[in-house]
Each structure stands twice: as structure tokens, then as C-alpha cells.
Amino acid sequence: MSRLTREGWLDRHDYLRGIAEVSACLDRVAAGLPDGAPSLLAWDGHQDEFLAGVPLLQSSNVVIDLEPVGRSVIALVERLAADPAAEKMAAEAGALAAELKHDRDAPGRIVSWLLGDESWTPVAPGLLTLLGWTAMRRFLASIVEGFARWRDEERWLRNYCPLCGLGPVMAQLIGKDPGRKRLLVCGRCATRWQYKRTRCPYCEHDVERTSILAVEGEGGLRIDHCESCLGYVKTYDGEGDEALLLADWTSLHLDLLAVGRGWKRLASSLYALPPDAAAVEEPA
Numbered sequence: 001m002s003r004l005t006r007e008g009w010l011d012r013h014d015y016l017r018g019i020a021e022v023s024a025c026l027d028r029v030a031a032g033l034p035d036g037a038p039s040l041l042a043w044d045g046h047q048d049e050f051l052a053g054v055p056l057l058q059s060s061n062v063v064i065d066l067e068p069v070g071r072s073v074i075a076l077v078e079r080l081a082a083d084p085a086a087e088k089m090a091a092e093a094g095a096l097a098a099e100l101k102h103d104r105d106a107p108g109r110i111v112s113w114l115l116g117d118e119s120w121t122p123v124a125p126g127l128l129t130l131l132g133w134t135a136m137r138r139f140l141a142s143i144v145e146g147f148a149r150w151r152d153e154e155r156w157l158r159n160y161c162p163l164c165g166l167g168p169v170m171a172q173l174i175g176k177d178p179g180r181k182r183l184l185v186c187g188r189c190a191t192r193w194q195y196k197r198t199r200c201p202y203c204e205h206d207v208e209r210t211s212i213l214a215v216e217g218e219g220g221l222r223i224d225h226c227e228s229c230l231g232y233v234k235t236y237d238g239e240g241d242e243a244l245l246l247a248d249w250t251s252l253h254l255d256l257l258a259v260g261r262g263w264k265r266l267a268s269s270l271y272a273l274p275p276d277a278a279a280v281e282e283p284a
């Protein structure tokens with residue numbers, strides 16, 4: 001059940017149009033990438049590490065060959081550099097393409113860098129992060145699904161992604177009491193995993209009562225904030241509009257609102273806050 005459209009959302013949040021164009025441009029250049037990894041892995045080999053809190057991409061028993069992602073990223077960089085509609089991004093992509101062109105080890109280097117290896121610094125790290133995780137997300141899509149079917153959510157309940165290891169970017173509340181659950185959302189690989197409803201995912205402090213800032217007319221989005229660490233989590237209290245409302249960039253105005261209140265943006269986001277965007281009206 002989807003009620004919101006991207007265009008309708010942008011009509012009401014005009015200041016998101018800049019970032020929406022970036023997102024549309026990434027989708028455009030990524031269209032037609034080769035198929036991703038197979039969803040059938042020897043999952044049970046990961047069981048011990050899973051129980052010990054090791055994310056799947058760091059598993060030593062279930063090894064996924066990510067080199068194709070590195071090659072896809074290079075293809076994306078080249079397509080973007082040649083895209084007449086990409087404007088400012090095309091220049092950055094051109095610089096990246098030149099850097100990667102004669103580097104035989106580039107695919108492996110890109111993948112290691114995306115997963116946290118800092119021994120290399122690319123010329124345009126922000127753009128490479130966006131392109132890299134666009135390609136990685138597509139490649140991993142069926143693994144995200146297969147992993148969700150295999151794993152026992154009750155035995156993870158950690159504050160980082162069971163697949164790629166990153167902290168959450170957002171949260172979602174699903175179902176009805178007594179079975180109501182909170183999922184945390186990964187901003188890189190799009191995994192959603194279960195977490196305790198009353199615990200702050202940043203400082204892991206249990207809160208008796210979460211402080212909630214509901215924002216009028218925002219499709220069920222709200223901001224839960226923690227009084228211990230002042231971190232906050234943008235939360236979608238609903239189902240059906242995940243693709244739009246859990247995309248993170250579609251709610252950057254709520255980050256501005258939260259930061260304006262003095263709360264800390266501890267979310268692992270791929271997006272910088274737009275400096276010139278106007279925050280939404282504070283609810284009365």
C-alpha cells in the first residue's frame with residue numbers, strides 16, 4: 001500500500017529538489033548494470049560468526065566476491081563523466097575516471113575503500129561513496145533478501161548492520177502491539193534489522209520513554225531522540241512507503257530540524273546536509 005509519490009513529496013519539499021536530482025542521476029547511470037550476486041550462499045557457515053556479532057561482509061567462512069562491484073563502479077564513474085545532464089558531478093567524475101583509468105588494481109581498491117580501508121584516498125571521496133554504494137546495493141540486493149530469510153533476528157539485536165557493519169541511518173516501526181517491532185535501517189546496503197524499541201542505537205542506553213517529535217504532514221516520519229547522548233533517529237512509523245521514506249535523502253529537512261534543536265546527527269548517512277536548505281516548520 002503506497003500512498004506517496006516522489007513527485008508529490010518533492011512538490012511539498014521543494015528544497016529537496018537538488019538532492020533528488022543527484023539521486024535520479026545515480027539511478028540513471030546505474031540502470032542496466034549486470035546482475036548481482038547469487039542469493040544462495042552456504043549460510044550455515046556463517047552461524048558462529050553471526051552469533052559472535054561479525055557482519056556478513058567480514059565473515060571468514062562465507063566469502064562473497066565483490067570484485068564485480070569495483071568494475072561496476074568504474075563503469076558508473078565513466079558514464080557519469082560522459083553524462084551531459086550530470087553538470088557539477090560530471091567534472092568530479094571526470095577527475096575520478098582519470099585517476100582510475102591506468103590503475104589495474106582499481107576494482108579491488110575501490111571495494112576495500114568502500115568497506116573502510118583508509119590506505120587510499122580517492123580524488124572525490126563523497127561522489128565515490130555515493131556511486132560505490134549505489135553499485136554495491138544493487139549487487140547485494142538478493143543477498144540482503146536471502147540473509148534476512150536465513151538469520152534469526154532475535155539473535156542479533158545489535159546497533160550495527162548484520163550485513164555490512166555500519167550503524168543505522170534511520171528506523172522503522174512495524175506491526176501492532178503486542179508484536180510491534182522496531183527495525184534499524186542501513187543507509188549503505190539497505191538491510192533492515194530488528195533492535196530493541198526502547199534502546200538508543202547510538203549510546204545503547206535504555207530509555208523508559210522515548211522522546212518523540214512527530215512532524216505534521218510528513219507521512220508518518222518522526223524524530224526519536226535520546227536524552228543521554230542527544231543522538232536522534234529519524235523514524236518511519238508506518239509501512240508501504242519504504243522506498244521513499246527510508247531513502248534518507250528524502251528527509252534531510254528533518255535532520256536540519258533536529259540539528260537546529262541541538263541534537264546530534266550520529267546517523268551513518270551517505271549525504272551531507274544541504275547548507276542552504278530551509279528547515280520545516282517546528283510543530284506547535
Ligand SMILES: [Zn+2]
Pocket residue numbers: 161162163164165166186187188189190191
Ligand atoms: Zn549495511
Ligand SMILES: [Zn+2]
Pocket residue numbers: 200201202203204205226227228229230231
Ligand atoms: Zn543515546
